[in-house]
Amino acid sequence: MNLMTPAASADKDQMDTLRSLEDRHTSGAYSKRPLALVRGSGCTVWDDAGRAYLDATSGQGVALIGHSHPAVVAAVTAQVAQLITCAEAFYNDRRAELYALLASLLPAELDRFFLCNSGAEATEGALKAARLLTGRDQIVAARRGFHGRTLGALGLTWNRDYREPFAGWALGSVTHIAYNDLDSAAAAIDERTAAVVVEPVQGEGGVHPADADTLRGLRRLCDERGAMLVVDEIQTGLGRTGTWFGWQVAPEITPDAVILAKGIAGGVPMGAVAWRGALGTLPAGSHGSTFGGNPLSCAAAIAALTSIRDEGLPARSAELGARLLEDLRARSLPGVREIRGRGLMIGIELRDRVTPVLQALQDRGVLALPAGKTVLRLLPPLIITWDELMRIADAIEEVLRG
Numbered sequence: 487m488n489l490m491t492p493a494a495s496a497d498k499d500q501m502d503t504l505r506s507l508e509d510r511h512t513s514g515a516y517s518k519r520p521l522a523l524v525r526g527s528g529c530t531v532w533d534d535a536g537r538a539y540l541d542a543t544s545g546q547g548v549a550l551i552g553h554s555h556p557a558v559v560a561a562v563t564a565q566v567a568q569l570i571t572c573a574e575a576f577y578n579d580r581r582a583e584l585y586a587l588l589a590s591l592l593p594a595e596l597d598r599f600f601l602c603n604s605g606a607e608a609t610e611g612a613l614k615a616a617r618l619l620t621g622r623d624q625i626v627a628a629r630r631g632f633h634g635r636t637l638g639a640l641g642l643t644w645n646r647d648y649r650e651p652f653a654g655w656a657l658g659s660v661t662h663i664a665y666n667d668l669d670s671a672a673a674a675i676d677e678r679t680a681a682v683v684v685e686p687v688q689g690e691g692g693v694h695p696a697d698a699d700t701l702r703g704l705r706r707l708c709d710e711r712g713a714m715l716v717v718d719e720i721q722t723g724l725g726r727t728g729t730w731f732g733w734q735v736a737p738e739i740t741p742d743a744v745i746l747a748k749g750i751a752g753g754v755p756m757g758a759v760a761w762r763g764a765l766g767t768l769p770a771g772s773h774g775s776t777f778g779g780n781p782l783s784c785a786a787a788i789a790a791l792t793s794i795r796d797e798g799l800p801a802r803s804a805e806l807g808a809r810l811l812e813d814l815r816a817r818s819l820p821g822v823r824e825i826r827g828r829g830l831m832i833g834i835e836l837r838d839r840v841t842p843v844l845q846a847l848q849d850r851g852v853l854a855l856p857a858g859k860t861v862l863r864l865l866p867p868l869i870i871t872w873d874e875l876m877r878i879a880d881a882i883e884e885v886l887r888g
């Protein structure tokens with residue numbers, strides 16, 4: 487695994503400088519791992535000493551098509567010399583092309599979009615759209631859910647550690663219901679509910695998949711009571727769970743709005759909200775973003791989404807994910823309570839804390855994510871090979887057998 491590159495010649499002083507500069511100036515909001523990543527290609531990232539790591543984090547679920555995919559590099563390189571910024575007050579060729587592409591990937595009814603720059607911002611956009619389109623002001627979200635950390639999105643997010651320091655500021659009109667529990671949904675959704683916001687597989691909350699019947703039931707309740715069904719596909723969308731979108735585990739339903747971000751632009755920051763055009767458009771001036779729909783991100787998104795489509799990555803994720811789940815379960819790993827997942831979004835719930843396991847994997851050249859304190863989360867790029875997945879699985883087995 488020790489694939490040395492010219493970067494290996496970087497002397498130790500330089501690495502120490504890099505870390506001490508970050509430590510000196512970082513916000514402190516992130517608990518950092520003692521590793522500096524300086525390059526990525528496909529499913530591999532390299533540290534500043536030239537050591538290679540298999541990346542089962544995809545940079546927090548972003549690198550669906552791997553790192554620095556040639557199509558994204560080419561699109562960004564061309565666009566950067568053409569036009570980087572263009573506010574939505576003007577039309578733009580790349581943005582128009584992206585709208586058409588997004589519309590072709592989503593069900594035909596979901597044909598209105600608001601473009602922005604991150605997941606939390608997309609959640610905010612969906613909240614404002616739901617209020618403006620329904621004229622209602624109450625939101626229903628799920629316990630253990632995660633929808634971002636800006637103040638509105640934080641109101642939907644369940645984890646008290648994220649919310650409590652900002653009590654009183656975060657959106658107040660949110661009822662949290664039990665996940666996969668239609669009785670609790672039926673009790674919470676009423677004629678004041680603007681939107682029910684749900685992740686098709688809860689990511690940060692521990693990799694908990696929604697039952698197809700829950701999604702169908704939520705669709706029915708929203709129809710009966712006039713609320714919008716909003717799916718947060720920031721982590722599950724664009725092939726991650728083995729279909730284009732995570733809600734498609736119940737393929738016959740269509741949500742009223744879909745929130746996208748993370749992998750939508752191949753690693754370049756972007757978020758998007760899509761909604762059912764029949765519900766209407768937003769009043770002029772009711773929302774906006776300086777960088778939203780900028781040509782550079784749009785060009786990257788066109789390249790990324792085209793690659794996902796043309797490389798058949800949703801189906802690949804379904805096939806490899808199912809095989810990997812089966813393989814991991816067959817290993818009867820010690821210290822494991824449960825292995826869950828859909829497509830290439832997999833959670834291994836441990837009996838003990840996950841942090842030492844993540845460190846031991848890193849020592850073996852594998853990067854993985856936590857989801858809460860005890861869940862080991864795997865979000866590899868969808869272009870990953872079976873051999874690479876087996877290297878990850880073998881490393882996990884080695885670590886857990888200790």
Ligand SMILES: *Cc1c(COP(=O)(O)O)cnc(C)c1O
Nearest residue numbers: 604605606632633634689720721
């Ligand atoms: C990552 C994530 C977000 C937040 O996205 P940011 O780009 O970090 O703001 C929201 N919802 C889900 C489901 C996510 O996985």
